[in-house]
Amino acid sequence: MGATLRPHQTRILEQIDQAIADGRRRIMVQLPTGGGKTIIGAAIAGKTVDAGQRAIFTVPALSLVDQTVEKFYREGIYDVGVIQADHMLTNYARPIQVASVQTLQRRIIPRADRVMIDEAHRWYEFYADWMSRPEWADTPFIGLSATPWTRGLGRYFDTLIIGSTTNELIEAGFLSRFRVFAPSSPDLTGVRTLAGDYHEGDLSKAMDKSGLVADVVDTWKERGRGRPTLCFAVDRVHAKNLQQKFIAAGVVAEYIDAYTKASEREAIARRFHAGEVEVVCNVGCLTTGIDWNVCCIILARPTKSQMLFVQMIGRGLRTADGKDDCLILDHSDNHLRIGFVTDIQHDKLDDGRERQKQEAKPKEALPKKCPKCTFLKPPKTPNCPACGFKPQPKCDVVNKDGELVELRARAQQQPAEKAQFYRELRWIANNREYNSGWVAHKFKDKFGHWPNGLTYLAPLKPSIETLNWVRSKQIAYAKTRGASW
Ligand SMILES: [Zn+2]
Incomplete structure (x- = not known):
């Protein structure tokens, strides 16, 4: 043996x-x-x-x-x-x-x-x-x-x-610890579901937007650089676009798919382990059978499949000399949808009939995003373990289950609301490929001043109110121009 x-x-x-x-x-x-x-x-x-x-x-x-x-x-x-x-x-x-x-x-x-x-x-x-x-x-x-x-x-x-x-193996030191940040949320409106997961074509269109792709690269440069990284994309076009964007930003990035020759794949693996390749973009084909030393995982591939999710994260959890933890940059909302890999438990096999029951199970105890640094906190963790951010308790705020719930009247425009509104605008701009000037102008339109000091904030999925507000502005604008809709 x-x-x-x-x-x-x-x-x-x-x-x-x-x-x-x-x-x-x-x-x-x-x-x-x-x-x-x-x-x-x-x-x-x-x-x-x-x-x-x-x-x-x-x-x-x-x-x-x-x-x-x-x-x-x-x-x-x-x-x-x-x-x-x-x-x-x-x-x-x-x-x-x-x-x-x-x-x-x-x-x-x-x-x-x-x-x-x-x-x-x-x-x-x-x-x-x-x-x-x-x-x-x-x-x-x-x-x-x-x-x-x-x-x-x-x-x-x-x-x-x-x-x-996974939890036991991490505790025993046989698998690596991990930290998750969720820097951006994709807009998956209109993406169909097929056989339990997102329709790949729809998903590719939703994810392969220049704003989102740029955000993946920017976030990695800020937080992930120096860590050998695997980036999971939706399909080949998306993976190649991510690779090109990384290269354009001065990052040594490679691309692997199911058609990559074994010899080429081995050469990439060698350069990856020598530190010559920083990021390898792929389309899920690296979920099986590779044991590379990976210290950062980028999730640009939204999924509803616990299996695909766990297999992707699993690539980053091997231990290695000098490796403290695995950094996970989740641009897919997978964690907000599914939870941490350590929370996924199955104690029996699916016999084909249990499916509905499993899916109907309430998703309790999902992680929450730190509003300041986007670190994903375990449930019931009010203070951010990553940046120390403490939500400020105010008289008009109640604490329920350790999470702060805002009760303040909407009319009072507080800094937190401005920040949120700014982040929502950024999200809309990313998804619709508007430029950053659009964000600034819309913000000024609402609050009467430019969004100074807010530019470090990550995009946030907009509320219905914000979407409606943007829409009403566009309709008003169109009317002044005599447009017919
Ligand atoms: Zn934080």
Whole structure:
């Protein structure tokens, strides 16, 4: 064996053995990214070999085959063959066979005493078919995933082993701490939802606006510079535009997508780790199977999917020498929608019927944004842990559950209202690609003076009142010009 197993890893192996002894044959293991999923896989493989048996280890993409073999080697498992056309490691005599699902579904599958399905949240009908064949009925299938929450997985697996939670691994020092800032909020009005997540085309249009893209770059330069960074974008066009904007701002930025050649990807990884590449923009393809040393994550990809969200954040939570924490710059409102990754809990698999109940669950305890620095505070944390900002209690303010609720009459225009209005204007300007002069003029229009000293404030999603106010001004303006609408 390679690395000494950590206590939670030993526990997982014992639980798997126990489940098999109890007659379970379809076992899912949930373990956060960085929790040692491959080490578990290698340990199972090692035990299988020691028992004179055979195992198949499947991965959801051809590109993951070689790195899986490498990881097995690192764990001291050398008796590995690969099922793949023209692969130099093809050798059916070896007791451990690594294969992609794409290859396996076109082949006769060799006999095995254990099957491991890596990244099992990426589910294929082929797996269901394979598992249902009578000759495989008594063979233990062990799914491995950080996020086995795919709809219907509970129909194929009868046992869920929760290896450890993100929170426990952070507390134990096996995963990195993280801090989240939410510098801007996108306007997702009109973005349709398809199969549980945002429609990609709509989303791309909503996110690929020059104001938003510029804000991503500016925020990173201010807060993230010096940290090896992964930036998650909506689609290829969006990712490339972000990369170009970074480059234009003097940042060394690269771009990777599913079509990037393995050799090129490796070259980028090397330069990234040498500190020569500062930011790598990508389209979610870096959510699986990479273990780069990442110290900053930019979320420019709004999602409703807890799985995608957790997989993206997971890329930043590996520990490394000299790494204090991971900085997360969330331009997607994902945290405000879903919560912190450490708050996401699933204690059973989705059997295809529980979905509605899960979604209907009230989203309690979501983080709140610090109005001064945009740091995302855990719920019931009135003072900002990042900048120390204390909301000023006033006589016309009540404190409810640790959060300050403003009761003041709207007519009284206080500095806080001006700041909020300014931020809302900035948000509108970003999303509609108005210039900063528009913000200043609209602000003056309302308050009679220029917005001095407010320019450091981040955009904020506008209230209906503010949107209506802007609209009424535009209608009034149009009328003076004799426009017909
Ligand atoms: Zn703050």
